Amino acid sequence: MKVLGYVNRFSRGVYRVQKELEENGNGKAFFDFSLITAFRVVENRSKKYFVEATNPNKVLFRGLLSVDNFNPYAKNPNIRKFFSEFSWVDEIGSGVRNVNKYLSIYTPNTKPLFIEDDLFKTIIPLVASVLGKEKAETLMELVALDRYKLNPEAVNAIVALDIAPEYGGDDNINDFFFAKEYSLGWSWHQKGMELENLRIRINRDLQDNPSFEGWSWSEKGVELFNKRTMTLFQILLVCLIPRNIEDIQELIGFNSRNKLREIYLNPL
Incomplete structure (x- = not known):
């Protein structure tokens, strides 16, 4: 900066x-x-x-x-x-x-x-470009983050999440997250390959499935992310405002505090 x-x-x-x-x-x-x-x-x-x-x-x-x-x-x-x-x-x-x-x-x-x-x-x-309300709600559903556990400040932080200019003009939410070569999901895959310690894994070939268009966002999320990647995204979203580990554990529904710290928070 x-x-x-x-x-x-x-x-x-x-x-x-x-x-x-x-x-x-x-x-x-x-x-x-x-x-x-x-x-x-x-x-x-x-x-x-x-x-x-x-x-x-x-x-x-x-x-x-x-x-x-x-x-x-x-x-x-x-x-x-x-x-x-x-x-x-x-x-x-x-x-x-x-x-x-x-x-x-x-x-x-x-x-x-x-x-x-x-x-x-x-x-x-x-x-600037921000995620916006509709895409923020979609993202929370994709990563199985329960928005009803979040207070208004946390939801507003996700809505106001800064995104790169090249993604700001895409009004088609499906393409915004999944279109090959230029979508946000594609960029997640590329960055995930670079961040070896985090082991972010994105199923970039998901859209080739013929039934993809008929799936709900939560169904797409299950196919798009493995369990670890989904948890990482949940943590990143709830931590857009400062959190202690107890808050994080409660908001994402993670049982073991020691595992949360060792497997997710320390690598982040």
């Missing part, structure tokens, strides 16, 4: 606060900049560009924020009240809602990510 540049979003606001206090409040403002980071324009390994911003945060939970049903609250009521006096404060939560509402106009088929942690992180794709 390469940082292409920074945009300083703090100096102007800090200067205004200092000026107001000195001229009208007869005081001085002091700021701790140790946790503050600027906007970063980032290029990842797949040549995808996105804006990443972080802010110091009072944590209520850790993980992805569910934009559809979150309840905004003032992180620091005293600071909010202070800025409200100068009419510098928008409605609480309006920034998150507006980014989620309007981003697709500027960058089609993308979703912003808001991550609650010690630093509240906002990730906004500039040019």
Whole structure:
């Protein structure tokens, strides 16, 4: 991942606060900049560009924020009240809602990510392709991942999963996963051959079966992946947000914690 540049979003606001206090409040403002980071324009390994911003945060939970049903609250009521006096404060939560509402106009088929942690992180794709709701549901069925065990944040993380640009324009879900030479399933097979320790095995000749088109997604998944590969995909999907081993074990229905760690987590 390469940082292409920074945009300083703090100096102007800090200067205004200092000026107001000195001229009208007869005081001085002091700021701790140790946790503050600027906007970063980032290029990842797949040549995808996105804006990443972080802010110091009072944590209520850790993980992805569910934009559809979150309840905004003032992180620091005293600071909010202070800025409200100068009419510098928008409605609480309006920034998150507006980014989620309007981003697709500027960058089609993308979703912003808001991550609650010690630093509240906002990730906004500039040019990207994401899995999307329909393909995410299909993928979960293919790998036998019970979506009803997942909370909204986990499902949203799968829906917003970044995919390579060459797969973003294929609306035919069957071809998206199974078409020879250019499908996502084909790429899994190629990568699986390279990652010897993981032993990912994909049945790339599955589509030649005459009855293939009539199968359900779960039936195709059983034929497409061996048991080990299916478990690896389940783990990767549930770990799109941070998990401890107990959570992983429960979500994928794996009985032995020691085997889970030894056979799957350690190689990953």
